[in-house]
Amino acid sequence: MELKIGHKYRVLPIEFKNEIIGEVMKIYENTALILVEKYDEKDRIAVIDKHQRVLVKKENVLDEILEKAS
Numbered sequence: 001m002e003l004k005i006g007h008k009y010r011v012l013p014i015e016f017k018n019e020i021i022g023e024v025m026k027i028y029e030n031t032a033l034i035l036v037e038k039y040d041e042k043d044r045i046a047v048i049d050k051h052q053r054v055l056v057k058k059e060n061v062l063d064e065i066l067e068k069a070s
Helices: 041-049
Strands: 008-011 020-027 031-039 053-057 061-065
Touching: 008 031, 020 053, 031 041
Parallel strands: none
Antiparallel strands: 008 020, 008 061, 020 031, 031 053
């Protein structure tokens, strides 16, 4: 799957056990920087500690979140 900056994805970030939904901010060779929008409450402290930004391996991007136009 080709990632695109500004698009939302469901991912499993590095060092997390639960999936999150977030927007791609930057793309690197093997990872992407994601701005967290939705997460499991169990990960609240980790998300806050990381200032709502997490790294995800490209292979751990599960699917794109397609939003309906208003």
